[in-house]
Amino acid sequence: SYELTQPLSVSLALGQTAKITCGGNDIGSKNVHWYQQKPGQAPVLVIYRDSKRPSGIPERFSGSNSGNTATLTISRAQAGDEADYYCQVWDSSTDVVFGGGTKLTVL
Amino acid sequence: QVQLQESGPGLVKPSETLSLTCTVSGGSVSSGSYYWSWIRQPPGKGLEWIGYIYQSGSTNYNPSLKSRVTISADTSKNQFSLKLSSVTAADTAVYFCARATVVTTHFDHWGQGILVTVSS
Numbered sequence: 001s002y003e004l005t006q007p008l009s010v011s012l013a014l015g016q017t018a019k020i021t022c023g024g025n026d027i028g029s030k031n032v033h034w035y036q037q038k039p040g041q042a043p044v045l046v047i048y049r050d051s052k053r054p055s056g057i058p059e060r061f062s063g064s065n066s067g068n069t070a071t072l073t074i075s076r077a078q079a080g081d082e083a084d085y086y087c088q089v090w091d092s093s094t095d096v097v098f099g100g101g102t103k104l105t106v107l
Numbered sequence: 108q109v110q111l112q113e114s115g116p117g118l119v120k121p122s123e124t125l126s127l128t129c130t131v132s133g134g135s136v137s138s139g140s141y142y143w144s145w146i147r148q149p150p151g152k153g154l155e156w157i158g159y160i161y162q163s164g165s166t167n168y169n170p171s172l173k174s175r176v177t178i179s180a181d182t183s184k185n186q187f188s189l190k191l192s193s194v195t196a197a198d199t200a201v202y203f204c205a206r207a208t209v210v211t212t213h214f215d216h217w218g219q220g221i222l223v224t225v226s227s
Contacts, residue, residue: 001170033213035154042203042220043154048213086154090212095167096144096156 002091004099011105018074020102022087025068030089032070034063037084037101046085047072077106109133111204111218119198119225125191129204129218136180136187137163142207144214145178145189147200155200159207160187194225 005023012018022032032050035043045054047063050070060075074081087099115127129143136143144159158168163180172191180187191198201220208215 031212033211035214042217043214044217045213045215048215049211054215088154088213090207094170095159096146096169096207096212098154098156101153 001094002089002097004087004089004097006085006087006099006102008100009103009105011107012077013107014079015076018072018077018081018104018106020072020074020085020104022070022072022099023068024070024089024097027068027070027089028066030065030091032063032065033088034061034072035086035088036081037086038082043086074104077104079106082106109206109216111206111216113202113204113218113221115221115223117222117224119194119223120227121195121225122193125189125194125198125223125225127189127202127204127221127223128186129188131185131187131206134206134216135182136160136185137182140209142209143178143180143187144205144207146203146205146214147198148203148220149197149200157189157191157202161209196225199223199225 034047036046037043050065051063062073084101110132112130119125142159145157160178168176175192177190203220205214205217
């Protein structure tokens with residue numbers, strides 16, 4: 001079965017740039033989507049198809065995907081960006097796969 | 108604006124069947140453009156895809172849950188439902204219903220989630 005690997009946590013200072021990775025075998029050949037989840041809330045889509053932003057998502061959120069790693073980048077991090085972030089792909093053998101999630105802390 | 112809302116019992120006894128319904132407004136569960144899905148999240152843990160129904164009839168399930176899961180749809184009520192049999196404490200989780208686009212495979216709309224606790 002296909003697996004996605006994310007770091008458990010990422011910490012950074014207010015205003016810095018956060019990079020959250022999502023590793024998977026040849027993930028560059030797949031569409032990668034990213035979700036933000038705050039405590040007690042449903043996930044919210046922040047990036048789809050590797051690098052596209054849904055309406056209402058700030059330009060500070062961007063994504064890239066190549067080789068075995070996809071990356072979610074959050075520029076000029078704000079306190080309100082503190083959340084869990086999940087990557088997701090749709091794999092031909094296992095359908096929907098989520099990464100384990102990364103807790104982003106903004107100090 | 109599409110909205111999804113989960114409903115069902117918040118407490119289920121071990122070995123019994125968990126049953127939840129997702130009511131959709133602003134969209135049709137008969138649409139061939141979307142996979143209508145169930146996803147769960149155990150307390151303090153990550154997201155786990157359970158399965159989906161497509162065009163009110165075709166289904167696909169997570170292999171790890173396949174033997175216990177049934178997803179169905181009621182087009183007259185614009186709802187889709189989840190049944191998970193023989194539950195244990197490990198099935199305690201927040202259950203989300205969500206819509207995924209067929210073309211790009213991302214989940215663009217989610218319900219608020221419902222906590223289901225398995226306990227006697």
